[in-house]
Amino acid sequence: MRKWGFIVGGLLVALLLAGVVSNFASSHPDGLDSSLREGCTFDADDEIIGGSCPAQQEREHEIGGPLADYGIAGLDNDFLSTGLSGVLGVLLTFAVAGGAFWLVRRRDRAPQDATGAERTDPAVTSGG
Amino acid sequence: MEALAMHISNGIINGPVAAVFAVIALAAMAYCVMRGRQDLDDRLAPMAGLVAAFIFAVQMLNFPIFTAGVSGHLLGGALAAMLVGPWVGALCVAVVLVVQALVFGDGGVAMLGLNITNMAVIGIAVAYLLIAVLLRVLPRTPAGLAVTAFVSALVSVVVAAMGFVLQYQLGGTTDLGGNLAGLAGTMAVSHLFIGIGEGLITATTVVTVAKVRPDLVYALRALKPAAPVTVPTVGGVR
Numbered sequence: 001m002r003k004w005g006f007i008v009g010g011l012l013v014a015l016l017l018a019g020v021v022s023n024f025a026s027s028h029p030d031g032l033d034s035s036l037r038e039g040c041t042f043d044a045d046d047e048i049i050g051g052s053c054p055a056q057q058e059r060e061h062e063i064g065g066p067l068a069d070y071g072i073a074g075l076d077n078d079f080l081s082t083g084l085s086g087v088l089g090v091l092l093t094f095a096v097a098g099g100a101f102w103l104v105r106r107r108d109r110a111p112q113d114a115t116g117a118e119r120t121d122p123a124v125t126s127g128g
Numbered sequence: 129m130e131a132l133a134m135h136i137s138n139g140i141i142n143g144p145v146a147a148v149f150a151v152i153a154l155a156a157m158a159y160c161v162m163r164g165r166q167d168l169d170d171r172l173a174p175m176a177g178l179v180a181a182f183i184f185a186v187q188m189l190n191f192p193i194f195t196a197g198v199s200g201h202l203l204g205g206a207l208a209a210m211l212v213g214p215w216v217g218a219l220c221v222a223v224v225l226v227v228q229a230l231v232f233g234d235g236g237v238a239m240l241g242l243n244i245t246n247m248a249v250i251g252i253a254v255a256y257l258l259i260a261v262l263l264r265v266l267p268r269t270p271a272g273l274a275v276t277a278f279v280s281a282l283v284s285v286v287v288a289a290m291g292f293v294l295q296y297q298l299g300g301t302t303d304l305g306g307n308l309a310g311l312a313g314t315m316a317v318s319h320l321f322i323g324i325g326e327g328l329i330t331a332t333t334v335v336t337v338a339k340v341r342p343d344l345v346y347a348l349r350a351l352k353p354a355a356p357v358t359v360p361t362v363g364g365v366r
Contacts, residue, residue: 018185026199031318057301059139068233098177105168
């Protein structure tokens with residue numbers, strides 16, 4: 001089926017980007033982070049050693065978790081760790097988003113044709 | 129190693145302001161579900177899942193920008209708005225942010241409302257307004273589509289960054305002496321360059337999809353050229 005061919009192809013591209021290319025991403029702080037670090041000086045381990053900046057107020061993340069910071073906890077190989085976490089993230093995002101969109105999709109209309117006049121009945125039939 | 133944090137972390141904006149934006153974001157997303165349901169059919173639903181997954185993937189790809197030591201990554205608003213429309217597009221970006229906050233420790237959970245407001249609400253709104261205007265005035269060619277994608281992506285990123293500056297003005301946890309010009313300046317300049325990267329990625333992706341499956345590009349379906357000639361438009365005013 002044509003539609004699914006495109007979806008599968010797109011997913012493969014996303015998996016390749018998150019699973020492999022992600023290892024070649026820049027590890028510098030992004031635009032937001034670097035703006036918040038303005039005014040502080042950092043040592044080689046990225047710890048603040050002087051100055052004053054918004055980033056000093058940063059607090060621990062509530063959850064963390066085994067995939068925190070786009071890695072797999074306990075996996076020493078950086079390449080595998082980043083790549084696998086990316087693959088899991090792509091699959092999880094597709095499952096959550098695709099699943100949710102599929103559940104709430106519109107089902108009250110026959111397959112679309114160009115001729116129809118008023119077909120959309122605003123009376124929402126929830127559930128079902 | 130925390131260099132991969134990409135979104136607003138805990139502690140940067142105070143709790144009350146974060147809570148207010150959580151309510152704003154929740155309301156906005158609820159509205160998007162309402163409006164988006166009209167767009168979501170058997171064809172759009174899997175495509176929207178793919179768009180969310182693709183945005184997650186590309187957000188991992190930090191690219192270096194102008195100055196040494198600063199990177200940027202896709203926000204995805206213009207891309208999502210182009211491919212699946214503003215309502216579903218905003219939901220796609222929001223799902224990515226929720227997954228990142230809950231599973232990847234990226235962006236505080238308490239800060240989700242702030243991040244969603246900037247990237248899913250402001251970013252998408254600005255992008256789609258520009259898309260709606262540009263697609264109608266520019267020629268219906270791959271070049272016209274590319275320019276639309278590039279400009280809407282670039283501008284939406286800079287405006288979304290200013291959303292953060294506004295939030296920082298309201299509830300920033302470091303006293304910048306009442307002077308946000310410095311923060312606004314670094315955010316604007318860095319996101320101008322990030323916006324160029326975002327524009328290139330968005331234009332490349334949208335033009336590629338339009339070449340392979342033009343019927344899957346929401347903006348091309350929904351936004352007819354300026355002068356509709358024979359086809360009578362049926363309902364569905366957007």
